[in-house]
Amino acid sequence: MEITKSFVKAKRPCADGFRWYIRNRRAGGDYQELLDALVQAGRVEDACWLLSQFGPVDTVLELDSIDAEALVFAGRVEVRGNVTVETTIRAGGSIRAGGGIRAGRSVVAGDDVRCGAQIHAGDWLEAGGDVRAGWGIDVGGRIRCGGELRAAWDLLCDGALAAAGSVLVGQELRVGEFVDCGKRLRVGGSIAGGSGIRAGHGIEAGAEIACGGHLEAGWGIRAGRSIVADGAIRAGEGLEAGDEIAAGSGYGIHAGLGVRMDAWEDCARVRARARPRGLVSGCWTGMPEE
The missing domain is CATH 1.10.150 (DNA polymerase; domain 1)
Structure with a gap:
């Protein structure tokens, strides 16, 4: 061009x-x-x-590795090894690396960002498509993903996280600001959202869920340990925690918001170690099944 x-x-x-x-x-x-x-x-x-x-254009940049101050390429970037830039790597298409991707400032792609190891960005990570890391993801600011976001290990984000698709994390998810997930949010360990968590589908954590604002899921919410929010807790279907379920002072806990009231016993069960204070809706059934 x-x-x-x-x-x-x-x-x-x-x-x-x-x-x-x-x-x-x-x-x-x-x-x-x-x-x-x-x-x-x-x-x-x-x-x-x-x-x-x-x-973007249809050209492809193929390299063994990248070690540069910055890279801005209008097409796709495909690297067999590691990508290291002092400031920014940006591609009009996808960015793919067999190793890790490390940028002092930003990683930005018009399509997917995929790598076989760690993704680190000092300020922000943006992708028009999916983001997939064979290890973990560590970003000093915000993450915006137009598709599915996957990290085999921890996902650490000091800013806000927004993904149009599902967010799937093998270990811990820690986000400093708001978590906005268009589909499913599933984490093998704990979930921490600094100013609120919203998922269009369900939320599942192997350990605890801690939310600094409102906690909301279009489907159900399940945690291996506690579910605690500083604001309200709202679920379209059921709520289940291995320990307590607790909303913030003055806020309610709402289950079954997406189903008929006569279906609560089957589709909006609330299970925890003790009946939650402020339970507004849903069917309380006691301790979770082993």
Whole structure:
């Protein structure tokens, strides 16, 4: 793809960026060559802006490994080993690595992000498709995923987490802000959501669920240990905990919000070590079955 002066001007770039382009452009400049030149000049944000304006292409970058200051590529990035960048790796298509992916600032892909080891991003991780890590995921800020989010080990996110599909974590899930999961949230260990947790389908944790705000699931909620929220607890179907179920002071616990009241005994059972205070709806049945 060739980028012309009129194309760039029509996108209304910042004045400084446009002046740089006029000084450094080549006649009939190639799209990827311009992205590379911007990155080499230390204008990574301008390269990301250009990619956002003109979109992805079908080209593929295949490498044994990446160790660079930054990389902005309009197509797919496929790496047999590890990816290490000081600031940003961004691709118009997918990013795939046989090893790990480590970025001092951000990992951004228009499609999937997949790797055989750890994903680390200092500020944020974004993918238009799925995110899958053979080990864990560690992000200093937010995570946005347009598909399914999978981590075989821990998933640690200091900011907010939003996934359009399911979130499946082998060990611990710890999120500093809000957790918004479009489908199922399933975690082998404990779940901690700093300012609230919402799942379009069910929520399941092998250990405890701790929520700093409201806890909400379109289907049921199950935990091997306790379910504790600082706000309300709302489930479309049943609630089950190996220990206690507790909502925040002044808030209620609601089960069966998605089923008829005459079906609560079958579809909205509430089970815990003791009857929860503030149980508003659902069918209390006592201790969980062993």
